[in-house]
Amino acid sequence: MRGRLIGVSLGPGDPGLITRRAWDVLISDARWAWPVRRAGGESHALGIARRAGLAPPADGLPLVFPMTHDVAVLARAWARAADAVLPVLRAGRDVAFLVEGDAGTYATFTYLARAVRALDADVPVEVIPGVTSFQAAAAGLGLPLAETDDAVAIVPAGYGIGELDRLLPHFDTLVLLKVKPLLDAVLDWLAANGLGDHAVFIEKAGTPEERVVRELETLRRCKVSYLSLMLVRNPGRERGTMIRGCRPKQGDA
């Protein structure tokens, strides 16, 4: 019997946002593993467990996932991580891979699980979903991500302003991730679309270092973290006509 590889979502940073099921796994006999950017580096996911009052077990496995888009480097890292956890799983012990946020939303766990299953298709994989940083950000601001019939887009800002132009007419909420590299352009775009009062900048959402900026123009003079997002509500969206069960039909289908 193989142990289970469990993606344990811990939420964005507040240990109160750990789910009860994730907690049960953390205090079980499962062997912990967690992602680090480099050998000996800090792990944000592990930090959440620490703040919850849990000490990392002595046999915990830091797994190195470098911050790069180089596919060959990444593939080697995933393979090495899979090699590190496979003996544990084959010995029948569960591995709890700690994930910041939600394991299904921009998380490393997907790649680890794929690499492990490529080596041994019999390993059972389980995912415990969790709260994302942008949900926590919206909650903290008292802003809904979506009201009735709203449409929400979650997009890395790196796709560029042209893409934002194309998406804006179709969405009530835009969650712009990783805004740092394009921040000035995004600020210009918000101003040009009259959205300056409907957007909020959040750095390290859901963590103890969270910073919220509503006076967006002040950002032009600031240094911001890579972990920055923007919540944009689009009050001017033309809602269109919804089909049966929602709004009167008008032949769009």
Next chain:
Amino acid sequence: MRGRLIGVSLGPGDPGLITRRAWDVLISDARWAWPVRRAGGESHALGIARRAGLAPPADGLPLVFPMTHDVAVLARAWARAADAVLPVLRAGRDVAFLVEGDAGTYATFTYLARAVRALDADVPVEVIPGVTSFQAAAAGLGLPLAETDDAVAIVPAGYGIGELDRLLPHFDTLVLLKVKPLLDAVLDWLAANGLGDHAVFIEKAGTPEERVVRELETLRRCKVSYLSLMLVRNPGRERGTMIRGCRPKQGDA
């Protein structure tokens, strides 16, 4: 001192997905309130707390939110609900409004909070975010909602097939909510776009009655619940070029 109005997200149905902070509120002195469709009706949110082993307190407040799009009817319901909780808050006691899923994502809490604040702007409102049904569905299926640089759209299917056509080229994942009224048209659209093998239908995601259907054509002969969604991965998406920090710049900004 007013009590706090707390939107307590309980996740989609599995009591293990209740967060620790939500749990703490449930077992605190806060007075519970929960949404029902009609007087004397069942509450899905309350059912989650029950399955977690918590008995609803004798002084719990069922608040009627009818299932309608009639804005006048809804406004009256919100006002009545606000009238019911306001005396509790003014007496200094917290009110824990139980929410299925996430209080910021298509939830009634937004309207209740607005109605209460309209009557008394001094009431502190707090939102505890939670896991959504579609996150739980993705986790259960072992499907990521988003991998690196993916874009995700969350749209009520009622916007129609034309809208899906417009959105498809821009997204790696489409979360189609409330697919029931348009189900046959959505099935045709998936087939026409070669997405039949990349879409999964989930009814009552995250609840004990969850039903997953991958053989989509069988749905044409089935009765489905109003609480149905479709997760669609778009493997053919043209990823385009991302800007600095993500992929090589190519002048989109």
